[in-house]
Amino acid sequence: MSLTVPVTALSPHELHATDLDPAVALAEIGRIAVTDLSAWTRAIDEGTYPATLMHRFADAGAFRLHLGGGHALGGAIEGMARISEVCASTGFMAWCQNTLVWYLINSENEAARAKYLAAAATGHVLGGTALSNPMKSFFGIETLKLKGTRVEGGYRVKGVLPWVSNLGPDHFFGCIFAVEGAAPVMALVDCADPAVTLKPCEPFLAMDGTGTYGVQMRDLFVPDDMVLAHDAMPFVKKMRAGFILLQAGMAIGLIRDCIALMREVEEPLGHVNRYLEVQPEQMSETLAALEAEVGALAATPYDDSRDYWRRVVAARLLAGEKSVEAAHNAMLHCGARGYVRASRCQRRLREAYFVAIVTPATKQLKLMLDQMPA
Numbered sequence: 001m002s003l004t005v006p007v008t009a010l011s012p013h014e015l016h017a018t019d020l021d022p023a024v025a026l027a028e029i030g031r032i033a034v035t036d037l038s039a040w041t042r043a044i045d046e047g048t049y050p051a052t053l054m055h056r057f058a059d060a061g062a063f064r065l066h067l068g069g070g071h072a073l074g075g076a077i078e079g080m081a082r083i084s085e086v087c088a089s090t091g092f093m094a095w096c097q098n099t100l101v102w103y104l105i106n107s108e109n110e111a112a113r114a115k116y117l118a119a120a121a122t123g124h125v126l127g128g129t130a131l132s133n134p135m136k137s138f139f140g141i142e143t144l145k146l147k148g149t150r151v152e153g154g155y156r157v158k159g160v161l162p163w164v165s166n167l168g169p170d171h172f173f174g175c176i177f178a179v180e181g182a183a184p185v186m187a188l189v190d191c192a193d194p195a196v197t198l199k200p201c202e203p204f205l206a207m208d209g210t211g212t213y214g215v216q217m218r219d220l221f222v223p224d225d226m227v228l229a230h231d232a233m234p235f236v237k238k239m240r241a242g243f244i245l246l247q248a249g250m251a252i253g254l255i256r257d258c259i260a261l262m263r264e265v266e267e268p269l270g271h272v273n274r275y276l277e278v279q280p281e282q283m284s285e286t287l288a289a290l291e292a293e294v295g296a297l298a299a300t301p302y303d304d305s306r307d308y309w310r311r312v313v314a315a316r317l318l319a320g321e322k323s324v325e326a327a328h329n330a331m332l333h334c335g336a337r338g339y340v341r342a343s344r345c346q347r348r349l350r351e352a353y354f355v356a357i358v359t360p361a362t363k364q365l366k367l368m369l370d371q372m373p374a
């Protein structure tokens with residue numbers, strides 16, 4: 001099921017970062033989240049893809065907060081935190097969209113930037129990223145699932161990906177394919193191409209409204225103006241910290257709401273909840289530390305030092321672990337009230353596990369830290 005309305009077009013000059021006041025944009029994103037999004041959380045949790053809301057967040061500036069200011073990511077992360085505070089499925093889709101924009105920001109292919117950057121940053125083109133498999137392949141966990149061949153004016157690509165989110169029949173996504181005898185290539189794919197099939201996934205534990213599909217490509221022609229990088233490895237190295245840091249928005253928003261849930265039951269249940277090991281004050285301190293670290297790292301996404309990369313990976317690991325811890329403790333605080341189907345507490349618990357398993361998953365992050373020189 002999908003919910004769609006036409007959107008007002010923004011001209012390319014309106015994209016310019018100076019046209020967007022981040023404080024105003026964040027206030028509007030937060031307002032849409034606590035009003036309209038909050039009314040749709042159950043439907044989204046049960047499988048409705050909220051296209052209209054994605055366009056509303058786009059109009060508020062949610063997908064172009066990282067265009068200016070040296071591409072610092074703090075504003076984009078805070079925007080996604082405000083969305084995730086209400087619904088992590090929508091927060092994840094905002095990450096998919098912001099990551100698609102991040103690829104275009106970093107691409108050196110002027111033709112691709114000219115054609116798609118403004119469209120993606122304003123939400124006129126919605127879409128996501130199929131980088132789980134490549135991110136795992138770069139660390140020897142699995143091999144590249146897409147194979148490409150160089151042809152006149154582009155590449156022919158085939159293969160199957162099990163899960164790609166924030167998709168629909170007119171959406172785009174970034175992917176990486178192997179090329180025999182050459183470096184892997186990173187490119188955009190148009191879901192409307194007849195050589196692309198979107199296959200519905202079997203129901204998940206949560207995130208069913210995220211427009212997640214299995215994607216099949218049968219000799220898809222990818223023209224050169226959709227190539228993000230003819231050599232994907234240096235490109236990934238340049239944008240990988242941003243890819244990972246942007247995910248922190250989901251965790252920060254979700255943890256904020258778990259603390260709110262604990263506080264909401266202080267009045268009726270505080271006399272017994274105070275015996276629980278984790279109290280909202282502690283969780284708030286943990287959150288403040290995570291926000292401070294993510295905020296510091298988000299200021300310099302192109303820092304290529306080893307120390308910086310280690311801190312990014314460690315912060316991402318903490319974000320997943322603390323999301324699960326916060327949701328687990330919110331559940332213990334809320335008790336039966338949190339266990340009923342209509343409660344957002346049980347939804348937060350299901351969503352929290354996604355933060356810990358989406359690529360790079362907890363186990364991959366631990367592998368990465370283990371392989372890093374001390």
Ligand SMILES: Cc1cc2nc3c(=O)[nH]c(=O)nc-3n(C[C@H](O)[C@H](O)[C@H](O)COP(=O)(O)OP(=O)(O)OC[C@H]3O[C@@H](n4cnc5c(N)ncnc54)[C@H](O)[C@@H]3O)c2cc1C
Pocket residue numbers: 096128129130131132133136142162163164165166204206207210212357358359361364
């Ligand atoms: C709701 C949802 C949305 C996602 N959205 C995206 C996205 O937008 N882009 C993206 O790149 N990735 C997406 N993923 C994949 C995600 O990022 C992780 O790669 C995935 O959760 C598994 O990661 P892992 O490291 O734990 O691998 P593991 O689960 O340990 O292993 C994954 C591998 O096992 C195999 N496998 C296991 N179970 C299945 C199954 N049921 N069907 C098919 N193959 C299976 C596949 O080969 C797969 O590559 C999504 C996953 C989910 C559940």
